[in-house]
Amino acid sequence: MHDPLLAWRSEFPTLDHTVHMISHSLGAMPARARTRLKQFADEWTERSIRAWAEGWWDMPIAVGDLIGKIIDAPSGSVVMHQNVSICQQTVLSALDWSGRRNKLVTESLNFPSNHYIFHNWARYGARVVQVDSSDGLTVPLEQLLAAIDEETLLVTVSHVTFRSSYVQDLAAIVEKAHRVGALVLADTYQSCGTVPFSARELDLDFVTGGSVKWLCGGPGAAYLYVKPSLWPTLNPAATGWMAHRAPFDFVPGAIEYADDATRFLNGTPAIPALYAAMSGYEIVSEIGVDRIRAKSMHQTALLIEMAEEAGLVFNGVRDGRHRGGVVIFDVPEGKRVTAELLKRDILVDFRPGAGIRLAPHFYTTDEELERTIYEIRSISNTLFSTAAH
Numbered sequence: 001m002h003d004p005l006l007a008w009r010s011e012f013p014t015l016d017h018t019v020h021m022i023s024h025s026l027g028a029m030p031a032r033a034r035t036r037l038k039q040f041a042d043e044w045t046e047r048s049i050r051a052w053a054e055g056w057w058d059m060p061i062a063v064g065d066l067i068g069k070i071i072d073a074p075s076g077s078v079v080m081h082q083n084v085s086i087c088q089q090t091v092l093s094a095l096d097w098s099g100r101r102n103k104l105v106t107e108s109l110n111f112p113s114n115h116y117i118f119h120n121w122a123r124y125g126a127r128v129v130q131v132d133s134s135d136g137l138t139v140p141l142e143q144l145l146a147a148i149d150e151e152t153l154l155v156t157v158s159h160v161t162f163r164s165s166y167v168q169d170l171a172a173i174v175e176k177a178h179r180v181g182a183l184v185l186a187d188t189y190q191s192c193g194t195v196p197f198s199a200r201e202l203d204l205d206f207v208t209g210g211s212v213k214w215l216c217g218g219p220g221a222a223y224l225y226v227k228p229s230l231w232p233t234l235n236p237a238a239t240g241w242m243a244h245r246a247p248f249d250f251v252p253g254a255i256e257y258a259d260d261a262t263r264f265l266n267g268t269p270a271i272p273a274l275y276a277a278m279s280g281y282e283i284v285s286e287i288g289v290d291r292i293r294a295k296s297m298h299q300t301a302l303l304i305e306m307a308e309e310a311g312l313v314f315n316g317v318r319d320g321r322h323r324g325g326v327v328i329f330d331v332p333e334g335k336r337v338t339a340e341l342l343k344r345d346i347l348v349d350f351r352p353g354a355g356i357r358l359a360p361h362f363y364t365t366d367e368e369l370e371r372t373i374y375e376i377r378s379i380s381n382t383l384f385s386t387a388a389h
């Protein structure tokens, strides 16, 4: 079958010699990213201090606009930070946890870094209410909705869970939260670039995620969207001079926040990381996340079929509507099998308690899926026949 998305393979040199099934952890590097990093080096060399005024200073917003196109957020409403942990802290520090409405509702499958931050916010009055997954794969929606009440200040959940690639029903979560006056923060690290969504249509209050995975943007660039109508009400305690309304006046004392989304920034931005990240965002935008999702649904279903035929045990979310871009197989000696796969240039990862995780992306061929399953089988056979002797 002709797959037009494979035309993008030529933009990713690493695909010539590796089977890249690890886009949930580290997306392949676009060739354009190298060009952009060289551009940064050239500007630093040639333009020196002038480079700030010639574009560097505006990059946290200009690059944020590229993300805005992917998540359907208005121009100027997404700012770039270094990682999701900082974005979460920026949001939490902008809310008042001292009143009766002080509940922070989350789920056990949220990324651990987020959990650590939520629990630390207890020192500022936050009451963390965690809804547990009973199977380690899914989050019980009814229980989550029931936990959101008039005392809830913030609901902070993953759109797609990192461990099991379970797609949560953000529309239902936002509907309940807004009905009782709570705000919603969605961590879309595991959806942005592979599962389409619209920040605007979902009426999300905050969206955050990073670039390392499906966006093929490398480390050091994370996005934070804040719904524009909330800006005047939010003054993050975690701040810095870039958030000031006139940063170059260098005024000491308490901050006067900028009126626009730069009020959610802090100190000097990570310019090289922003240069590196842009290319992946552009490519994902050019292809369109709807097309990426259609292919991902096809390939994850195909992987499950091939793997089960080969006798592997599927350990992920079977329902396509709730399955993100990753499929997981519980392979005996999964850690050793993974190490062998890496030696053969088949990039996957292993999580204890879950299994071997495989993530095809828009650049993956069906033959690569076949080869991956074949190699898992043959490595397993070798390991177990050796063990039997």
Ligand SMILES: Cc1ncc(COP(=O)(O)O)c(C=O)c1O
Binding pocket: 082, 083, 084, 085, 086, 111, 113, 158, 160, 161, 162, 187, 188, 189, 190, 210, 222
């Ligand atoms: C859903 C999710 N959130 C957050 C993170 C980590 O974010 P950061 O390292 O940018 O703080 C990850 C990554 O590994 C993730 O999968």
